[in-house]
Amino acid sequence: MAGLREQKKKQTRAAIMEAAFTLFGERGYENTSISALSKAAGIGKGTVYSYFRSKSEILLAFCEDELECLHLELQRTIPADAPLEEKLLHVFMHEFRYVTKNKGFGRTLMREVIFPKELTTEKSRKIEEQFIQFFVIMFTEAQTRGQLRRDIDLTLTCGHFYALYLMALSAWYSGRLPEEDDVRAAMQVMFRQALSGLMPQPELP
Incomplete structure (x- = not known):
């Protein structure tokens, strides 16, 4: 029963x-x-x-479900030793497709994620912390493989790449990046530029 x-x-x-x-x-x-x-x-x-308790909580439930999907997607489709750039592109493109499969809904969801109402601030913060931890684990693994410097703040690094994703998402909504391939190409360039400054540098003799 x-x-x-x-x-x-x-x-x-x-x-x-x-x-x-x-x-x-x-x-x-x-x-x-x-x-x-x-x-x-x-x-x-x-x-x-x-x-x-509210419509806002319903929106946050979508965020919780998507976070779980991201974990499964990464485990199922990306090799553990794949380059960090490949993992980031895969995860954020998965997120992009989820948000944009219904344009109106996606706009509402992102507004609530970025500017949560007071009633759901605590719940939103918990989801945000889980999201950050998802990337911190990914970044820590990249550090272990020598793909990322060890002297950087991983939480801020997560915010850095999420901001780049939001730029690409905004450009899609405004029509500057009309196709999914355009969004992916733009994110790849931005991620590559960001990672070039975050990779370990060879030691000077």
Whole structure:
């Protein structure tokens, strides 16, 4: 019975998030009510609140799910000894595809991630810390393989590459980088330039 209850809870949560993905993208975040979400998900309004306290929490749930996907994606598709540039490009392109598969929803999600509401600040910070730790582990492995200097702050380095990703994402939304291949090419150039200053330098004789 416990297994059936857990399965039902997962199905209900998935239905809420699917409804949010569709309605946030079609109507916009502000114009979508909890009542509309519950109707689209085929459940009661109170049921939505039993899973999420607010619409912002629903958005953050997408971030949690995507973070888990990133872990699986990296383990499944990229060799452990792959160059850091390759890993970064793969991870951020995966993130780009996730955010942009529904343009309106992606814009709303990124706004909430970058400028969280007070109600969800603590939860947003926890997700941010998990995201940073994901990259810190990747950077630490790169240091071990001699692909990255050991005298750098890894948290700030994470912020550096995330900022470059946001620049490419913004350029896609504005039409300056209209195609996915354009986004990838731009990120590759920016990442390569950044890494050239972060790689270990040969010791002087």
